Amino acid sequence: xxxxxxxxxxxxxxxxxxxxxxxxxxxxxxxxxxxxxxxxxxxxxxxxxxxxxxxxxxxxxxxxxxxxxxxxxxxxxxxxxxxxxxxxxxxxxxxxxxxxxxxxxxxxxxxxxxxxxxxxxxxxxxxxxxxxxxxxxxxxxxxxxxxxxxxxxxxxxxxxxxxxxxxxxxxxxxxxxxxxxxxxxxxxxxxxxxxxxxxxxxxxxxxxxxxxxxxxxxxxxxxxxxxxxxxxxxx
Numbered sequence: 471x472x473x474x475x476x477x478x479x480x481x482x483x484x485x486x487x488x489x490x491x492x493x494x495x496x497x498x499x500x501x502x503x504x505x506x507x508x509x510x511x512x513x514x515x516x517x518x519x520x521x522x523x524x525x526x527x528x529x530x531x532x533x534x535x536x537x538x539x540x541x542x543x544x545x546x547x548x549x550x551x552x553x554x555x556x557x558x559x560x561x562x563x564x565x566x567x568x569x570x571x572x573x574x575x576x577x578x579x580x581x582x583x584x585x586x587x588x589x590x591x592x593x594x595x596x597x598x599x600x601x602x603x604x605x606x607x608x609x610x611x612x613x614x615x616x617x618x619x620x621x622x623x624x625x626x627x628x629x630x631x632x633x634x635x636x637x638x639x640x641x642x643x644x645x646x647x648x649x650x651x652x653x654x655x656x657x658x659x660x661x662x663x664x665x666x667x668x669x670x671x672x673x674x675x676x677x678x679x680x681x682x683x684x685x686x687x688x689x690x691x692x693x694x695x696x697x698x699x700x701x702x703x704x705x
Contacts, residue, residue, distance in 0.1 A: 543635040548667040549573035552631050563623055564633040565644070567609045581623060582606035582613040583634065585644050617648045617695060621686035624656050624672060632657055632670035648685050648695050655682025 504512075549570045552562060556574060563581045564570045571577050584604070585591040596604045596613045604613040614620050624630060634653060638644035645653065656678050657670035681698060688695050 543637060543667050544663070544665050545569035545633060545635070545667050546573065547663040548633050548661065548669050551661050551663075551669055552633060556631060557629070560629045560631060561623065561627040562631045562633065563614065563627075564631075565635065565638050566633075567606050567611055570633060571609050571611075577609050577611050580609065580611045582609070582611050583620070583632075583645075584613045584615050586617070586647075586649065587615045589643055591644055616689075617652060617685065618689040620649055620652055621656075621689050624652065625686065630672055632668075634668055634670065636666040636668065648689075651679075651698065652682045652685055655679030656686070 545564070545566045546569050549564075550573050552570065553573045553575075556562065556579070558579070560579055561581055562570055562574070562579050563583050565583045567577075567580050567582045570580055574580070582596070582605075584596050584606075587593070592604075592613075592615045595607050596615060597607050598604055604615045605611065606613050614623055624632075632653065634645070639650045639653065640646055653670070656673055658673045658677065659668050660671045661669040681696070684696055
């Protein structure tokens, strides 16, 4: 009978993992080991700084809005003037619909005076519906985006109110050009307020500018719009 042999068992090697560390390249002489916990703290600190910067920026903007609530031309006094005299059914053509809407209390008679479609003002603040209408992006009222539409609105709306401002009439991103020529040539200033806002009404035919009428005639016929002749200096 043979003696039992002793079986040997081989113990598996134990694998030991160590946390990965990042050594600083800027300070090679120091250990510079950044453990995951340290990295986490760094990321948390950076996140807190970013959030603090955003909150500080927002609070600064809110404070400026509180201390200086009006930016640009203040349309509220002009809108209040119109609201006190406006009758139902009288169209209000305005470069800024929101103040007029808030003052009058309805969008029923408001028309947004945008700009030519080639300019960013119309592209930013109007939207095209599936039935081909251009509307103010915010209030949803009809929008005038070309000279034919402007002429048609001015000449076919009884007792029309026009609320604009001098700076937009002279700005190349707004009405400068045929639109401004038509507005200033076919209407007169009935009321103006500090800052440049104007309330205009349709001028009687004898008082209308012939060049503005020429623009509207060409626009209605689909012809090229005339340009204002350059005055020749007298020598």
